[in-house]
Amino acid sequence: MDLGKVFRALADDSRRQVVAELAADTEDRERACGSFDLPVKKAARTHHFRVLREAGMIMQRDHGNGSAVSLPRQDIERHLPGLLQLLSEELKSGSATGRTGNTAAG
Template sequence: MADERSGPGTDGDDGPAVSGGYSYPRRADIAIEGVLQALADPVRLDMVRQLADRIEIACGAFEVPVSKSTLTHHLRTLREAGLIHGRQQGTARYNSLRRKDLDALFPGLLDGVLAAPRR
């Protein structure tokens, strides 16, 4: 089973991993351009900051000023960029930051982003 902190799609996989009906890029397929584009949105950046402080967060527990459909869009963008992993437990979906994968690919990136002052 994949490490929950690094998410599926890590070394050794030959295609995107699928978990709970959602696909995730393999570690080798996470591109810096996609990561930076996902982090450029203030709401998604705040979501990543919230995830960095916890092991995982349920979809409805993010503290963001957006509608449910917009939150779903932001979660999809973060997932497709390789920033987060989700797991299904009953009717709830929990999200975690793929910190190990991101730190291995882009050392210091998350630390720098998380240390930046909030606007």
């Protein structure tokens, strides 16, 4: 696991929100890509999921008509212990969903 890729992936609010929501679900349920309330259009969302996938932060499964993501929790916990805890705690305190961070073109 490349820490650089991981931190670059988690530097974005939308991506951090995705991982945080997955991490906050202790049952590790698979979620549809569209089920995340992200303030971006489809294409950008696809981009974010790609970055997260390449950083090893999510697994993505193709349904043909749609696709779903899930959290490789054990893998992450083994290589980056404590990380998911940080993310889900940020989610609870409302920082990531509050949209206080970076937004580029808008």
